Amino acid sequence: xxxxxxxxxxxxxxxxxxxxxxxxxxxxxxxxxxxxxxxxxxxxxxxxxxxxxxxxxxxxxxxxxxxxxxxxxxxxxxxxxxxxxxxxxxxxxxxxxxxxxxxxxxxxxxxxxxxxxxxxxxxxxxxxxxxxxxxxxxxxxxxxxxxxxxxxxxxxxxxxxxxxxxxxxxxxxxxxxxxxxxxxxxxxxxxxxxxxxxxxxxxxxxxxxxxxxxxxxxxxxxxxxxxxxxxxxxxxxxxxxxxxxxxxxxxxxxxxxxxxxxxxxxxxxxxxxxxxxxxxxxxxxxxxxxxxxxxxxxxxxxxxxxxxxxxxxxxxxxxxxxxxxxxxxxxxxxxxxxxxxxxxxxxxxxxxxxxxxxxxxxxxxxxxxxxxxxxxxxxxxxxxxxxxxxxxxxxxxxxxxxxxxxxxxxxxxxxxxxxxxxxxxxxxxxxxxxxxxxxxxxxxxxxxxxxxxxxxxxxxxxxxxxxxxxxxxxxxxxxxxxxxxxxxx
Numbered sequence: 001x002x003x004x005x006x007x008x009x010x011x012x013x014x015x016x017x018x019x020x021x022x023x024x025x026x027x028x029x030x031x032x033x034x035x036x037x038x039x040x041x042x043x044x045x046x047x048x049x050x051x052x053x054x055x056x057x058x059x060x061x062x063x064x065x066x067x068x069x070x071x072x073x074x075x076x077x078x079x080x081x082x083x084x085x086x087x088x089x090x091x092x093x094x095x096x097x098x099x100x101x102x103x104x105x106x107x108x109x110x111x112x113x114x115x116x117x118x119x120x121x122x123x124x125x126x127x128x129x130x131x132x133x134x135x136x137x138x139x140x141x142x143x144x145x146x147x148x149x150x151x152x153x154x155x156x157x158x159x160x161x162x163x164x165x166x167x168x169x170x171x172x173x174x175x176x177x178x179x180x181x182x183x184x185x186x187x188x189x190x191x192x193x194x195x196x197x198x199x200x201x202x203x204x205x206x207x208x209x210x211x212x213x214x215x216x217x218x219x220x221x222x223x224x225x226x227x228x229x230x231x232x233x234x235x236x237x238x239x240x241x242x243x244x245x246x247x248x249x250x251x252x253x254x255x256x257x258x259x260x261x262x263x264x265x266x267x268x269x270x271x272x273x274x275x276x277x278x279x280x281x282x283x284x285x286x287x288x289x290x291x292x293x294x295x296x297x298x299x300x301x302x303x304x305x306x307x308x309x310x311x312x313x314x315x316x317x318x319x320x321x322x323x324x325x326x327x328x329x330x331x332x333x334x335x336x337x338x339x340x341x342x343x344x345x346x347x348x349x350x351x352x353x354x355x356x357x358x359x360x361x362x363x364x365x366x367x368x369x370x371x372x373x374x375x376x377x378x379x380x381x382x383x384x385x386x387x388x389x390x391x392x393x394x395x396x397x398x399x400x401x402x403x404x405x406x407x408x409x410x411x412x413x414x415x416x417x418x419x420x421x422x423x424x425x426x427x428x429x430x431x432x433x434x435x436x437x438x439x440x441x442x443x444x445x446x447x448x449x450x451x452x453x454x455x456x457x458x459x460x461x462x463x464x465x466x467x468x469x470x471x472x473x474x475x476x477x478x479x480x481x482x483x484x485x486x487x488x489x
Contacts, residue, residue: 053441054088082116188487192461203479209237216244225262232269260298274301276339320357353392382410423451431462438469450485
C-alpha cells in the first residue's frame with residue numbers, strides 16, 4: 001500500500017514540476033524586458049546625472065542583473081548562486097499615469113535584495129516586489145500564452161504538503177531549501193575562490209590597454225600642461241583609451257583652441273562645459289565640434305569663475321566667516337553656470353534677511369549648498385549642508401548651535417583621512433596589490449573598517465590584482481575585483 005502511495009505521490013509531483021517548468025517558460029526574454037520597464041525607468045543611470053555616487057551603484061548593479069537574466073535564458077544552465085543587488089530607486093510622483101514621467105528626479109531610496117530564483121517569471125516578480133513596483137501588468141503578458149485561464153488556475157494551484165510527508169517519503173522540502181538558500185551568505189574567501197581565475201584572465205587581457213592608457217594620459221597631460229585627466233564614470237579601459245585618442249586628434253587638428261587649458265583638469269563625463277569645481281568637462285557623446293566650442297569659451301568661463309569665487313566670499317562675510325565649498329564626491333554634478341545661479345539666489349536671500357553674525361566668529365568652518373534639501377544638517381566630516389531654501393532664522397540658530405560639534409568633526413576628519421591613507425598603503429603592501437581604491441559612495445569610516453579587517457586575513461588570491469572597495473561583489477570587465485566594504489568572513 002505504501003509503495004503504491006509513493007508511486008502516486010511521485011507521479012503527482014512530477015506532473016506539478018512539469019507544469020511549473022512550462023509556466024516558467026511562458027515569459028520570454030523579450031517579455032521579461034517589457035515587464036521590467038517600470039523598474040528600468042526607476043533605476044536607469046541616465047536619470048541620476050546629478051548624483052554620481054548613486055549613478056555608479058546603479059550602473060554596476062544593472063550589469064550584474066543583466067548577467068543573471070542572461071544566465072536564466074541559457075539552456076541547461078544550473079549553476080545559480082544567490083546574487084545580492086543594491087539599487088537607488090527614484091520615488092514615484094503621486095499623480096501620474098505615464099510610466100516614464102511618474103518618477104521624481106530628486107527623491108530616491110536605496111533598495112537591496114538577493115536573487116536566488118531559477119526562472120524569468122519569478123525573477124521579474126522578485127525585482128518588482130522588492131522595489132515596491134506594481135506587478136499587475138505582468139498578468140497581461142501571460143494571457144495570450146495561457147488561453148484556458150480557469151483550467152490553468154485549477155491545475156497549477158500549489159499544493160503545500162505537511163512536514164511529515166517529506167520525512168516519510170524522503171523528498172526534499174522546497175520551502176526548507178529556499179530558507180536555507182536565503183540563509184547562505186557569500187563570504188570573501190568563497191567568492192575569491194570562485195572568481196579569482198576569471199579576474200586574472202580579464203586582468204591579463206587588459207594589461208596592454210592599461211599601459212596604452214597610461215602612456216596616452218601622460219603624453220596629453222605633458223603636451224597640454226594639464227593638472228590631471230579624470231573620468232566621472234567607471235568606463236572600461238578600452239573606452240577611456242578611445243576618449244584620449246579622440247582628444248589627441250583634436251590637439252593635432254586644432255592646437256590653437258587648447259592654448260588656455262594650462263594647469264586645468266579635464267574630466268570626461270556626460271556633458272560638455274565647465275564644472276562647479278572649475279574642471280573642463282568633455283561630453284563623451286559630443287563630437288569635436290562641441291569640444292572645440294568649449295575650449296574657445298574658456299576665457300569666458302574663467303571670468304565667470306572669478307565672479308563665483310567673489311560671490312562665495314561675500315556669502316562667507318555675511319555668515320561670520322564660514323567658508324563656502326563645493327565637494328565633488330558628495331554633491332550633484334553641476335556646471336559652473338548652475339552653481340553660480342544657486343549661489344546668487346542664496347546670496348540675495350541672505351541680504352534680504354539681514355542676518356547678523358559676529359565677524360569671523362565662524363572662521364574655520366565649512367558649508368555646502370544643496371538645492372534638493374529642506375532642512376540643514378551637519379555632516380560627519382564637519383561641513384554644514386545648507387538648503388538654498390532654508391529659512392534664515394533657522395539657518396542662524398542651527399549653525400551657532402552646532403559650531404563646536406562641527407569643529408570637532410573637522411578635526412576627526414583630518415585624523416580619519418590620515419588613518420585611511422596609511423591603511424590603504426599597508427594593505428596594498430601586505431597583499432602585493434597593484435592597486436587598492438574605493439568607490440566614491442564608500443565613506444572613509446567604511447574604508448577604514450574594511451582595511452582593518454582585511455589586514456587580519458591571509459588572502460594570497462589578491463597578489464598583483466586591482467581591488468575596489470564597493471557595496472557588492474563583482475568582477476569588472478578589465479579584471480578589477482569589487483568587494484563590499486562590509487564583507488563577511
